[in-house]
Amino acid sequence: MCYLHLSQLFSTCVAFSLVANMGIWRGAIGNWSMSFWCVCFVVTLIISIVNLCKPWKHSPFFWCNFSVTYTCYASLICLSASIIYSITFVQFLPYGPYRDRAIAATAFSCIATVFYALEAVFLKTWYDLDDVTCYVHTFPGLLKVMETFVAGVIFAFLSNTSLYLHQPALEWCVAVYSICFIPAALAILLNLGKWQLRLPGPFPLFQLVLSLLSVVLYVSALTLWSLYHFNEEFGGHPQRSSDIGCINALTYDMCFWDLRLTVAILTAINLLIYVADMAYWARQVSVGTGGQSSAPDPLHSQAVSLQSSVSP
Incomplete structure (x- = not known):
């Protein structure tokens, strides 16, 4: 879980930083995608800190459902950002450094999608072994x-x-x-x-x-x-x-x-x-x-x- 969270934080942070560095070439779709990656980064960071402090032991069932629910949302968010950003924005950019940054941001967004999906599968397998059924499963x-x-x-x-x-x-x-x-x-x-x-x-x-x-x-x-x-x-x-x-x-x-x-x-x-x-x-x-x-x-x-x- 720790390695997955670190990979998610790194991927979303890089995608956000690459698009933020494009200046006026970001466009409306770029700002929209940045907000999605930023939300995923912040919430993942908060969840990682909470997992380290372990205050959720007082309500494990709620934390189980919340973690899996967020992971499913984050994977869908990064997937939609990758598809929409590439189809409606990246392919229309002229060749040059800004296009390369946009392509790299899309690639890191796809990587983040994979890591979030892996966490969702991992959590499902983990909770199934403990005979725990989460709502989003x-x-x-x-x-x-x-x-x-x-x-x-x-x-x-x-x-x-x-x-x-x-x-x-x-x-x-x-x-x-x-x-x-x-x-x-x-x-x-x-x-x-x-x-x-x-x-x-x-x-x-x-x-x-x-x-x-x-x-x-x-x-x-x-x-x-x-x-x-x-x-x-x-x-x-x-x-x-x-x-x-x-x-x-x-x-x-x-x-x-x-x-x-x-x-x-x-x-x-x-x-x-x-x-x-x-x-x-x-x-x-x-x-x-x-x-x-x-x-x-x-x-x-x-x-x-x-x-x-x-x-x-």
Whole structure:
């Protein structure tokens, strides 16, 4: 774990430093990628310090879930930064030292992705040997991680408010992303602290209702976003060449049409994830797990056993 954390810190720090040293050639995508690498570096450093001090012995179950959850997020963050930075920025840079630095930063971002993925696999193997099941190692937990992560990437592309402020329908799409993100993040927090057992009703039924609502909202968002951005009858541009901004834009930055298309694709991806989430919880409720909220929970039993094992 120590070697993995040192490798992660080194890779993210080098990627961040290389892009930060590019000055005005960073571009908006460069600043966005830098923020991701910086967050990964800071959080990994904090986790490393906490692991050395070992205050988590008082709540090992929570720390187990938190560590694995962060590792999954960090691997997805570095992977997305590597792909987006290389596709939308690096390939358009002119040959020279700045392009070489951008390529090197992408390479170190890919290396960081590998190290974070290795840690996730290592933690899963370690906890499986101890008969401990972390939430993000389950199918619904992985879906929640994907839902919140894709929504976070959408928010990053929506940082340019010109994409939606001129139309109430597009503002509704942004509201949908926010409305659906909050329950998904709340579900992760509830499972990290085992607080879902305190809900007044069955947790599977609660998840099913939220997933169904999210699917309906995302269908409306995908429909409105596509109509108002790619349909000529609603003032959209069906082709990239019809968007004047893409013709006159700088070659090392994304134009509005590219941003609109990216948000539409991410919306469709998240809709599919929510559909899979809804199907999973519908099956759980249909087979009768919705009424088992008062039954002993294996994850809760693991938490109790972990607590007793570390208590003096």
